[in-house]
Amino acid sequence: MIGTHRILIVDDSRDLLDTFNDFFNSMGYQVSVAPDGFEALKLLRNNSLNHFNLLITDLVMPQISGVGLITIIKKEFPDLKIIAMTGYGYEPGILATEAQADLVLYKPLDLFKMEKNIAKLLKINTKK
Amino acid sequence: MRNSKQPIIGVSNSILKIKELISHVASTGLNILITGETGVGKDLIAHNLYASSPRADNNFIKVNCAALPETLLESELYGFEKGAFTGAHKNRLGKFKAADKGVLFLDEIGDMTLSLQSKMLHVLQTGEFSPLGSSQEFKTDVWVIAATNHQLEEKIINKEFREDLYYRLNIIKIDVPPLRERPEDIPPIFEYFFKKYSAKYSESKVEKPEKQIFEKLLKYPWPGNIRELQNCIKKQMVLNDWDKVINDLLNNPTIGTSIKNNFSVLPDNNFDTTSAFLSEFINFSKSSGSLIEDISLKKIKKQACDKIEKEVISYVLSKLAWNRSKASKILKISYKTLLYKINELDINPHI
Numbered sequence: 260m261i262g263t264h265r266i267l268i269v270d271d272s273r274d275l276l277d278t279f280n281d282f283f284n285s286m287g288y289q290v291s292v293a294p295d296g297f298e299a300l301k302l303l304r305n306n307s308l309n310h311f312n313l314l315i316t317d318l319v320m321p322q323i324s325g326v327g328l329i330t331i332i333k334k335e336f337p338d339l340k341i342i343a344m345t346g347y348g349y350e351p352g353i354l355a356t357e358a359q360a361d362l363v364l365y366k367p368l369d370l371f372k373m374e375k376n377i378a379k380l381l382k383i384n385t386k387k
Numbered sequence: 388m389r390n391s392k393q394p395i396i397g398v399s400n401s402i403l404k405i406k407e408l409i410s411h412v413a414s415t416g417l418n419i420l421i422t423g424e425t426g427v428g429k430d431l432i433a434h435n436l437y438a439s440s441p442r443a444d445n446n447f448i449k450v451n452c453a454a455l456p457e458t459l460l461e462s463e464l465y466g467f468e469k470g471a472f473t474g475a476h477k478n479r480l481g482k483f484k485a486a487d488k489g490v491l492f493l494d495e496i497g498d499m500t501l502s503l504q505s506k507m508l509h510v511l512q513t514g515e516f517s518p519l520g521s522s523q524e525f526k527t528d529v530w531v532i533a534a535t536n537h538q539l540e541e542k543i544i545n546k547e548f549r550e551d552l553y554y555r556l557n558i559i560k561i562d563v564p565p566l567r568e569r570p571e572d573i574p575p576i577f578e579y580f581f582k583k584y585s586a587k588y589s590e591s592k593v594e595k596p597e598k599q600i601f602e603k604l605l606k607y608p609w610p611g612n613i614r615e616l617q618n619c620i621k622k623q624m625v626l627n628d629w630d631k632v633i634n635d636l637l638n639n640p641t642i643g644t645s646i647k648n649n650f651s652v653l654p655d656n657n658f659d660t661t662s663a664f665l666s667e668f669i670n671f672s673k674s675s676g677s678l679i680e681d682i683s684l685k686k687i688k689k690q691a692c693d694k695i696e697k698e699v700i701s702y703v704l705s706k707l708a709w710n711r712s713k714a715s716k717i718l719k720i721s722y723k724t725l726l727y728k729i730n731e732l733d734i735n736p737h738i
C-alpha cells in the first residue's frame with residue numbers, strides 16, 4: 260500500500276534531504292526532493308497529473324518560504340496533505356498553521372514518530 | 388502609463404532566477420521582502436512585481452520608512468481624523484487607503500521604529516487598520532512588498548526588529564546581490580543605458596569605452612551598484628572623457644576596504660609593498676604618498692573576526708558532515724545563531 264504514496268520533501272539543507280530521502284524510501288514511500296520552495300512549486304506544477312500525496316516542507320527558506328509554498332499549494336492542490344517543519348522556533352510554525360498546514364513539527368525530528376503521523380494523515384493501514 | 392514596465396536587465400543566474408520568481412509569484416499577492424544594497428534594483432523589482440500582477444490597474448504606493456519621523460510616518464501610513472492632534476484640521480487618508488487593491492511598497496522597512504512595527508504587524512495579522520484619532524477599523528486589501536538594505540536577522544538579534552513581523556513579511560524573499568558579485572550583468576546593463584542616454588542627452592557622438600577601459604569598469608566594485616553605473620554613463624555623456632570618468636569613480640569615498648583587489652587594474656595604486664596580510668583588510672589603493680585616510684579599526688576588527696569565524700565554522704561543519712545541531716553544541720552557540728552565521732558569512736558545504 261505504502262509504495263503508491265508519493266511524497267515531496269523540501270528543505271534547503273542538503274544533508275537533511277538525503278536523510279529524509281533514505282529513510283522514507285526505506286519505509287516504502289516514493290520520494291522526490293526539492294532544495295527550496297521555488298523548485299518545489301515548479302515540480303508540483305509540472306507533475307499535476309502524476310500527483311503527490313504529501314508535501315513535507317521546511318519553513319524558513321530563501322525565495323519562496325515554506326509558508327508561501329503552503330499558501331500557494333493549498334489553492335492549487337487542495338487535496339495535497341501538508342506537513343511543515345521548522346528549526347526556527349514558534350513564529351514560522353504559527354504562520355504555517357494559519358496557512359493551513361495539516362501538521363507542524365519542530366526540529367530536530369524523530370523520524371519514526373513522524374512516519375506514524377504520516378501514515379495517519381494518509382490513512383495508511385500499517386497493521387497489514 | 389502608470390503600470391508601464393521597466394525591464395530588469397541582466398544575464399547572471401541571480402537575475403534570471405529573480406525574473407523567473409517574479410513570474411511565478413506576482414499573482415499570489417503574498418507578502419514579499421526584497422533585500423540588497425542600495426542601487427541594486429529593489430524598487431525596480433517591486434515595480435515589476437506590481438506590473439506583472441492582477442493589481443496593475445490599481446495604485447502602486449511607495450512609502451519610505453526611513454525618510455520620516457515616527458509620528459509623521461504613522462499618519463502617512465494610516466491617515467488621521469480631524470482633531471487627532473493639533474494641526475489636524477481635516478480628515479486625511481493614509482497610504483494604506485490609497486494603496487487599496489493595489490500595492491503598498493514599504494521601502495527601508497528596517498528603519499521603522501519598534502512601535503510602528505507593532506502596529507504594522509497588527510494590520511498584517513488582522514487586515515484592518517484605524518487612522519490616528521479614530522476608533523473605527525477599516526478593512527484593507529493591499530499587497531505588501533517591503534524592502535531593506537539592512538540585515539534584518541542582525542536587527543532581530545539586537546532587538547531592533549520584531550521577529551514576528553520579519554517572518555510575516557518574509558513569505559517570499561528576494562535577495563538581490565550587489566553588482567560586483569555579478570559582473571556579467573555589467574555589459575548588458577551598460578549597453579542598455581548607454582543607448583538610452585545617448586538618445587536622450589547628447590547631440591554629438593559620445594565615445595564608447597575602449598576594451599581596456601571597459602575592463603576597468605568590469606573590475607570596479609560599484610559600491611553604489613546599478614545606480615552608480617547609470618550615473619557614470621550619464622557623466623560620460625557630458626564629459627566624453629573616459630579617463631576622467633574612471634578617475635572620478637576612484638575618488639568615491641564610499642569604496643569599501645575589502646574590495647581593494649579589484650583596483651589592481653586601475654591607475655595610481657601602490658599597495659605592492661605592503662604585506663599581503665594587511666592588504667586583506669586595508670584599502671591601500673587610495674593612498675597617494677601621504678598614507679591612508681580610512682583605516683577604521685572597528686571595521687577591520689569586524690572583517691578579521693568574520694574571516695576567522697567563517698573558517699572555524701566551515702571546519703567544524705565539514706568535520707561533522709554538516710550536522711548543524713551538533714556543530715552548534717561544539718561551538719557553544721545556539722542553533723539559531725549558527726544558522727544565522729552560516730547565512731551571514733555565506734558558508735557552504737564543499738561538494
Ligand SMILES: Nc1ncnc2c1ncn2[C@@H]1O[C@H](COP(=O)(O)OP(=O)(O)O)[C@@H](O)[C@H]1O
Nearest residue numbers: 394395396397425426427428429430431613614
Ligand atoms: N537589472 C537592472 N536592469 C536595469 N536597470 C536597473 C537594474 N537594476 C537596477 N536598475 C536601475 O538602477 C537604478 C537603481 O535601482 P533601484 O531599484 O532604485 O535600487 P534600490 O531600490 O535597490 O536602491 C534605477 O534607475 C533602476 O531602474
Ligand SMILES: [Mg+2]
Nearest residue numbers: 426429430494
Ligand atoms: Mg530603493
